[in-house]
Amino acid sequence: MLQSCWMLVASLLFATMSSLVKLSAGAAGTFEIVFYRSLIGLIFVSVVMLINGQTPHTKYLFGHIKRSVLGTLSFTIWFFTMGHLPLGTAVTLNYTSPLFIAGTFVVAALIHHQKAPWSLAGAIAVGFVGVCLILQPSVNSDQLPYAMMGLFAGALGPIIFFQIAQLGRLREPALRIVFYFSLVGVIWGFAGCWILEGGFKMHEFNVWVGLLGVGITAVLAQVAMTRAFAYGNMMLTACFQFAVIPFAEIISVVFFNEALPPVALAGMLLILAAGCTASIITKRQRHPTAK
Numbered sequence: 001m002l003q004s005c006w007m008l009v010a011s012l013l014f015a016t017m018s019s020l021v022k023l024s025a026g027a028a029g030t031f032e033i034v035f036y037r038s039l040i041g042l043i044f045v046s047v048v049m050l051i052n053g054q055t056p057h058t059k060y061l062f063g064h065i066k067r068s069v070l071g072t073l074s075f076t077i078w079f080f081t082m083g084h085l086p087l088g089t090a091v092t093l094n095y096t097s098p099l100f101i102a103g104t105f106v107v108a109a110l111i112h113h114q115k116a117p118w119s120l121a122g123a124i125a126v127g128f129v130g131v132c133l134i135l136q137p138s139v140n141s142d143q144l145p146y147a148m149m150g151l152f153a154g155a156l157g158p159i160i161f162f163q164i165a166q167l168g169r170l171r172e173p174a175l176r177i178v179f180y181f182s183l184v185g186v187i188w189g190f191a192g193c194w195i196l197e198g199g200f201k202m203h204e205f206n207v208w209v210g211l212l213g214v215g216i217t218a219v220l221a222q223v224a225m226t227r228a229f230a231y232g233n234m235m236l237t238a239c240f241q242f243a244v245i246p247f248a249e250i251i252s253v254v255f256f257n258e259a260l261p262p263v264a265l266a267g268m269l270l271i272l273a274a275g276c277t278a279s280i281i282t283k284r285q286r287h288p289t290a291k
Contacts, residue, residue: 038185040215097157168230
């Protein structure tokens with residue numbers, strides 16, 4: 001339980017990072033933001049690992065690469081959509097991951113001819129009603145492709161988080177997991193910036209401050225999230241992950257003056273309720289005697 005609470009810390013940091021990405025997106029390209037975010041994270045984690053006497057050496061390199069590539073692809077898509085969607089909408093779509101995680105349990109039960117958790121399926125359906133309520137008022141026809149990309153990034157969540165959990169069961173330190181994630185992000189961001197965005201650019205001071213803030217909040221959030229998923233209860237952690245949505249909405253209303261239509265607020269509340277309910281149901285099914 002206590003380990004899963006690190007996800008609440010990560011959620012606040014991720015919401016802050018999202019606002020900084022949105023501020024920087026007008027001046028810096030997506031891959032450039034990915035590069036600096038990953039570079040700052042790589043430097044930070046490398047220093048902490050050195051102080052703690054840890055090394056990048058691992059017996060499970062393929063697992064780290066798989067987690068890192070999928071994770072980097074996911075947040076690259078998320079950063080890209082951030083510049084084309086309202087902050088709250090972009091964050092909400094990306095954080096549909098817990099719903100997909102719960103859906104994975106339903107599909108697995110059906111495949112193995114086990115009793116399907118229909119109450120869990122109902123919670124998932126309610127969650128997607130919430131997604132539809134958000135898309136209807138908050139996304140126009142020009143923004144729809146970006147919304148679908150954000151939803152795809154959320155759908156990658158189950159694969160990524162199960163991989164993190166597997167590395168945790170193998171007793172891989174959270175810092176080592178983040179190290180490889182940051183390393184792949186540096187390589188990916190550098191290549192994408194030069195090939196697709198024409199190389200790195202000089203920016204004004206406030207843009208550099210924003211990029212530095214993205215990197216710092218991202219690495220701290222990544223360490224907290226990795227610790228939560230690797231050592232905490234996965235479904236409870238997934239439930240806490242939804243906390244980023246109200247955090248992001250508060251930031252979008254206060255700092256970006258973005259309107260929040262009542263129907264969109266209703267959709268976010270449905271997603272929050274569905275995610276928490278799905279997590280609780282799954283936890284009880286795995287531990288029937290738990291009170």
